[in-house]
Amino acid sequence: MVGDKSFGSRLFNFTNLTLLAIIALLCVLPFIHVLAASFTTSAELAEKRFVLFPTVWSLDAYRYIFSTDTVMRSMMISIGVTLGGTAFSMFLSTLTAYGLSRQDLVGRRFIMFFIVFTMLFNGGMIPTFLVVQQTGLLNSLAALVIPVAINAFNMIILKSFFQNLPAGLEESAKIDGCSDFGILFRIVIPCSMPAIATISLFYAVTYWNTYMHAILYLSDSSKWPVQVLLRQIVVLASGLNYDGAEFTSVPPPEITIKMAVIVVATIPVLIVYPFLQKYFAKGALIGSMKG
Amino acid sequence: MRSIKKNKWLYLMIAPGLLYFFVYKYIPMYGLIIAFQDYKPYLGITGSEWVGFQHFERLFTSPEFWMIFRNTLVLFALQILVFFPIPIIIALMLNEVRNQMFKKSVQTLIYIPHFMSWVVIVSISFVMLTLDGGIINSVIEALGFQKINFLMNPDTFRPMYILQVIWREAGWGTIIFLAAIAAVDPQLYEAAKMDGANRLRQAWHITLPAIRSVIVVLLILKIGDVLELGFEHVYLLLNASNREVGEIFDTYVYTAGLKQGQFSYSTAVGFFKGIVGLILVMFANWLAKKAGEEGVY
Numbered sequence: 114m115v116g117d118k119s120f121g122s123r124l125f126n127f128t129n130l131t132l133l134a135i136i137a138l139l140c141v142l143p144f145i146h147v148l149a150a151s152f153t154t155s156a157e158l159a160e161k162r163f164v165l166f167p168t169v170w171s172l173d174a175y176r177y178i179f180s181t182d183t184v185m186r187s188m189m190i191s192i193g194v195t196l197g198g199t200a201f202s203m204f205l206s207t208l209t210a211y212g213l214s215r216q217d218l219v220g221r222r223f224i225m226f227f228i229v230f231t232m233l234f235n236g237g238m239i240p241t242f243l244v245v246q247q248t249g250l251l252n253s254l255a256a257l258v259i260p261v262a263i264n265a266f267n268m269i270i271l272k273s274f275f276q277n278l279p280a281g282l283e284e285s286a287k288i289d290g291c292s293d294f295g296i297l298f299r300i301v302i303p304c305s306m307p308a309i310a311t312i313s314l315f316y317a318v319t320y321w322n323t324y325m326h327a328i329l330y331l332s333d334s335s336k337w338p339v340q341v342l343l344r345q346i347v348v349l350a351s352g353l354n355y356d357g358a359e360f361t362s363v364p365p366p367e368i369t370i371k372m373a374v375i376v377v378a379t380i381p382v383l384i385v386y387p388f389l390q391k392y393f394a395k396g397a398l399i400g401s402m403k404g
Numbered sequence: 405m406r407s408i409k410k411n412k413w414l415y416l417m418i419a420p421g422l423l424y425f426f427v428y429k430y431i432p433m434y435g436l437i438i439a440f441q442d443y444k445p446y447l448g449i450t451g452s453e454w455v456g457f458q459h460f461e462r463l464f465t466s467p468e469f470w471m472i473f474r475n476t477l478v479l480f481a482l483q484i485l486v487f488f489p490i491p492i493i494i495a496l497m498l499n500e501v502r503n504q505m506f507k508k509s510v511q512t513l514i515y516i517p518h519f520m521s522w523v524v525i526v527s528i529s530f531v532m533l534t535l536d537g538g539i540i541n542s543v544i545e546a547l548g549f550q551k552i553n554f555l556m557n558p559d560t561f562r563p564m565y566i567l568q569v570i571w572r573e574a575g576w577g578t579i580i581f582l583a584a585i586a587a588v589d590p591q592l593y594e595a596a597k598m599d600g601a602n603r604l605r606q607a608w609h610i611t612l613p614a615i616r617s618v619i620v621v622l623l624i625l626k627i628g629d630v631l632e633l634g635f636e637h638v639y640l641l642l643n644a645s646n647r648e649v650g651e652i653f654d655t656y657v658y659t660a661g662l663k664q665g666q667f668s669y670s671t672a673v674g675f676f677k678g679i680v681g682l683i684l685v686m687f688a689n690w691l692a693k694k695a696g697e698e699g700v701y
Contacts, residue, residue, distance in 0.1 A: 125603055129500050136494065137513040140575055143528045144516070146539070150531075163539045209421025212414045219408055224418065228425055233628065234682050236432025237674030238635075238654070239661045243438075244431050260428045263421055293413040322521030325636045329662065340523045347527040348640060368537060375527050382519045390512060 144379070151175070151372035158368055174373035183342065184377065190254065191321060191338040192381075198258040198320040203313055206263050210271035211297045232265050238329070245330055256330035257323050257338070264319070267312045274308035275301055307392045314389040318382055343378045347371045439672040452668075459672035468656075469673075476652045476677075479638070482566045488626060490570055491577030492619065496607050498578065499585045511582075514575025525572050526640040529564065530555065556645035565641060565650075584618040585611055620697045628685040628700075653677040 145165055150158055151174050153167035161168075178184045213221060235241070241260065250256035278301065286296050302309060324340040331337060337345075408415070434449075439459055441452040463469050494514070501507040517525065532539050533554040541551045554560045592610045601609065612619075635654035642650045653673060661670030693699045 121602065125500070126502075129497055130503075130506065133494075133497055133501065133506075133510050136575075137510045140514045140517055140571065143532060143571075144520075147528055147531065159537060163542075205421050205424060208417040212418035212421075215411070215414055218411055218414050218418075224422065227422070231425055231429040233685060234433070234678055235429060236435050237671065237678055238657050239667055239671040239674060240432035240435030240438065241428065242662065243435055243667075244428060248427065262424050262428075265425075268421070293411075293417065297417070318519050322523070324521060324523050325639075329658075340521050343527055344523050344640065347530055348523075368531065371527070371531055375524060375531070378527075379520060379524050383516075386516065386519060390515070 147372050147375050151369060151376045153369065155367050155369050171369070174367070174369040177370055178373055178377065184339070184374065186335065187337050187339040187342045188377065190336060191323075191340070194254055194257050194323065194338060195317050195320040195381075199313055199317045201258055202262050202264070202267075202316045202320075203309070206268045206271055206312065206316075207297070207302065207309070209263065210268050211275055211301060214272045214275035228265050228268070242329060250330065252331055252333050252336070254331075254336060257320070257326050260330075261319075261326065264316070267315055271305075271308055271312055274305055278304055310389055310392045314385065314392070317385070321381060339378045343374050346374050436671060436675050438668050439675045441668055443668040443671075445667070455668075459669045460676070462669065463672055463676065471648065472651050472653055472656050475649055478562065478649075479565060479652060482562060483569065484623075484626065486566050487569050487574070488623065490574045492581050492615075494574060495578040495581035495585060496611060498582060499611065500603060500607075511575075511578075514578070516575075517572045518576035520572065522572075522634065522636040522640055525568055526637070529568060533564075555641075556643055558646045558649045561641065561646040561649045565638070568637065568641075580618060580622065581615060584615040588614040617697050620692050620695070621700055624685065624688045624692055624700045627688040628681065632681070 142165075146163060149164045149167050152170055152172070153164055154169055154171045154173065157167060157169045158164060212218060213224060215221075218224075236244075245251060245256055245260050248259075250259060282300055282304065283296050286300050291299065322340060323338060324344065327336075327338050327341045331341075438449060438452065440454060440456060441449070442455050443449070443452045447453075498507055498510065501510075533541065535541055535551055535553055540554070545551055552560065554564060588611060592614070593606055596606050596610055632654075635658065638650060638652050639655050639658065642655060654677075657670045657674045657677075660666050660673065689699045
């Protein structure tokens with residue numbers, strides 16, 4: 114294809130690049146619009162409709178949402194759940210993945226089946242709810258973490274990564290008298306940073322975005338993470354509440370405030386994304402191709 | 405026995421993980437027996453009365469069930485027929501890009517929506533689709549048409565659902581196809597070029613057959629998710645006006661079970677869904693093996 118300068122080929126290239134550019138823009142323009150709209154006034158928004166770069170700047174929406182403690186509190190809850198949950202999940206997943214990555218573990222195949230089967234079939238929402246209730250997690254933030262502590266798919270990606278490390282690394286460590294825990298923490302983990310970073314990102318994003326478990330397990334609205342709050346402010350305040358009676362009688366917030374809450378619920382993901390992006394494509398592939 | 409002893413630390417390492425799977429995955433499977441009981445929370449599983457298949461009978465004879473079944477099936481069909489091919493097409497298009505900078509930038513941008521929660525995706529759709537001041541309706545009005553109440557309209561529910569799925573997942577879905585394409589032997593393309601194949605024909609006759617097994621595996625996995633259409637996504641879009649096309653098994657289990665307290669009945673609904681999903685995966689896997697592919701399980 115290199116050096117192919119025929120008209121057909123150029124037309125093909127041009128069409129292809131244009132379409133891809135359009136697809137890429139369609140993916141992100143809505144986010145940019147919301148971001149821009151959150152920094153302007155409702156008047157400008159009403160006039161211009163589609164704002165990509167505000168002419169009138171205003172921080173009013175942010176000033177408003179940060180003046181009430183509802184948003185701040187749910188932000189703090191989300192941050193706490195994300196940090197704590199990611200650490201907890203990574204700890205459990207790494208230990209399990211490493212144990213299962215060792216070929217000399219008797220019963221390995223059976224244990225893998227035990228885990229993979231849970232990806233195919235599960236008890237469903239109600240029986241799981243009853244277990245969460247019986248383990249005393251209902252209405253506590255731990256309910257957002259412990260019942261989903263290990264994602265089988267993420268764990269298998271880690272396991273595949275560990276399995277593909279050169280066997281010599283572990284053997285030489287063992288000869289030097291290193292214990293299994295020593296091998297894991299001093300050799301395997303430091304050598305697996307791309308995979309660890311990728312899977313941590315996956316867990317962190319899941320915890321930040323958690324919504325379903327919050328509405329299932331937390332009835333106390335003072336414990337709601339930011340995603341639940343966002344739904345209250347944008348979806349329910351539009352008068353579209355399906356289940357009724359959840360929303361208070363406050364007047365529907367101004368459109369710029371809705372925009373600002375969307376931004377607030379999104380920004381942390383966008384901040385970590387560029388740093389980890391170089392890892393995740395590689396990390397996800399290693400697992401999925403060889404898993 | 406000696407090797408078990410030798411590896412006692414390894415077993416200690418996996419013990420917490422296995423405990424997790426046991427408690428939060430296998431005990432709920434045991435809990436499915438409440439589908440055959442008249443479960444009362446204060447009596448528990450051991451104390452509640454057995455009612456056999458009563459809840460399933462109620463399920464199969466209710467008109468609601470067929471509405472939900474149909475809705476679930478339609479959304480699933482949209483996922484397979486409309487959504488599934490799109491990542492493959494985008495991956496093929498990206499593969500033709502020679503400018504690495506451009507390719508990387510497009511990839512970076514199209515992956516982003518995958519990392520947003522459904523709440524964010526739905527919220528952005530809401531502010532853009534809303535009747536008073538939403539950009540989409542402003543454009544429709546400017547073009548001289550009637551505004552459309554997208555959010556409370558049964559006719560727009562399904563297009564809205566699948567477009568949001570595409571927006572959030574299509575870019576991310578390209579990752580695995582791109583990797584599979586990268587593994588194709590370049591000599592095949594050289595040979596095809598000698599035979600005078602242009603780039604479209606090369607994609608059709610070489611790239612697609614070469615990544616066939618990856619496509620099949622992902623299709624099986626997708627079918628495995630068959631009834632996991634996303635409780636969150638659908639629940640966020642549901643309202644009283646579009647319920648007749650939007651209510652699916654998961655949202656129904658939630659409302660009937662947790663909101664209305666019909667634990668046994670909604671467990672039966674969830675159980676039915678789980679069994680159908682399992683059978684579909686087995687079937688897809690069997691079909692793939694018949695067709696000479698490896699299968700997943």
